[in-house]
Amino acid sequence: MSEVQWIYAPWKIKHKIFILIFLPFVFWLSWYSNGGNSWTSSLPFSCKLHYDHARRDGSYLDHLLEIRLPRMNYSQPETMNLLRTDVAVLTPWFAPIIWDGTFNIDILNHQFKQRDVRIGLVIFAIKKYVVFLQLFLETAETFFMVGYKVNYYILTDRPKDVPNVTLAEGRRVVVLKIPSHARWQDVCLNRMEIISVFTKQQFIHEVDYLVSADIDMRFSDHVGVEILSDTFGTLHPGFYRAKRQHFTFERRPASQAYIAVDEGDFYYAAGFYGGTVDEVYKLANQCHNGIMTDKANSIEAVWHEESHLNKYFLNHKPTKILSPEYLWDNGMGVPEVLRKRRFVAVPKNHAEIRN
Known part of the structure; x- marks a missing residue:
């Protein structure tokens, strides 16, 4: 076996192993992301409502874009000014x-x-x-x-x-x-x-x-x-x-x-x-x-x-x-x-x- 053949032979073996392992994963990933299953369980509820419909073309990401709203004028919140002093406004577990x-x-x-x-x-x-x-x-x-x-x-x-x-x-x-x-x-x-x-x-x-x-x-x-x-x-x-x-x-x-x-x-x-x-x-x-x-x-x-x-x-x-x-x-x-x-x-x- 020539020196070139000797170097190439192990690479062919590794190449076959790579194909046998990697291609099934690619096919599985394609199936999973095109209706075979869903990864929505960790998403907020309001996002899940739109996810399945939009995920294929990527339009789901549009929900993350900033929505322009009219300017608002209101009094600035004050960190040292309590909104109510006559009643409790927060629980020990930080619920308002x-x-x-x-x-x-x-x-x-x-x-x-x-x-x-x-x-x-x-x-x-x-x-x-x-x-x-x-x-x-x-x-x-x-x-x-x-x-x-x-x-x-x-x-x-x-x-x-x-x-x-x-x-x-x-x-x-x-x-x-x-x-x-x-x-x-x-x-x-x-x-x-x-x-x-x-x-x-x-x-x-x-x-x-x-x-x-x-x-x-x-x-x-x-x-x-x-x-x-x-x-x-x-x-x-x-x-x-x-x-x-x-x-x-x-x-x-x-x-x-x-x-x-x-x-x-x-x-x-x-x-x-x-x-x-x-x-x-x-x-x-x-x-x-x-x-x-x-x-x-x-x-x-x-x-x-x-x-x-x-x-x-x-x-x-x-x-x-x-x-x-x-x-x-x-x-x-x-x-x-x-x-x-x-x-x-x-x-x-x-x-x-x-x-």
Whole structure:
């Protein structure tokens, strides 16, 4: 064998090995990036909505380009000037507590408009509670997420009784029929299951954020994107000043909703909570699993799904907390710290409505 052949022979062997290893990898990579699979799990939710459609031609990267917005004039934030000194505005885990005077809605709107967010508002209208729908929807059109795309998801056993309300552009009513239950307690206990099921089947494809709200309420002041976060809970109007030992948590250790007397951050109301679709699904699914485990053990948490919601928020801290401005009952008076009453209870006879 000549010297040239001797040098070339090992290179031929290495070349064949390189082809055998490298080409299959190239084919696999091509298949993976052209529909065989997806690498979207680590992307923010708002990006995932557009990723599959745009990834082939690279237009997905256009979402990263700067969006030109009109100039804004507003007072400069001051590092040494507290926005509110009469209330707490931050939790120990750095979640903001939203009160009037703690945010600039114009700045927030500029940020959220860039993302073109879509919000789903989930409302249960079971049995006689359907009578609250007209006022709820009319006031929501005046005060809730004005200027944004909103789907009103009305879960009801009486679809024919859903009123016809004039809606702004980009907003729609989606009526979803669900079964009723003999006891009002069972209606409450089944909410988490219903939310998790519809989130997986439908909501995930249609909106970016989900907000669950009680129907026997009305909006009376601005409620906008300042509430949006991965997860948010609302301070219960009856307990926002109380010590944890006075919270009406589920105290029986046998329950999945159990919270010990020396545990608990705040008492959250089930009448107004939400977050991204992904996070609400996780919340609802875990609460439902806890409810079903309790049921198998013949236990019913003291405040039904609200008890399980509080247990969830104990272990999975909400990333934003709403003050009682966002869930109030005028029968409790108007304390000085409450500058706004944004979402308030409608006077009613509970026994009559629940019967």
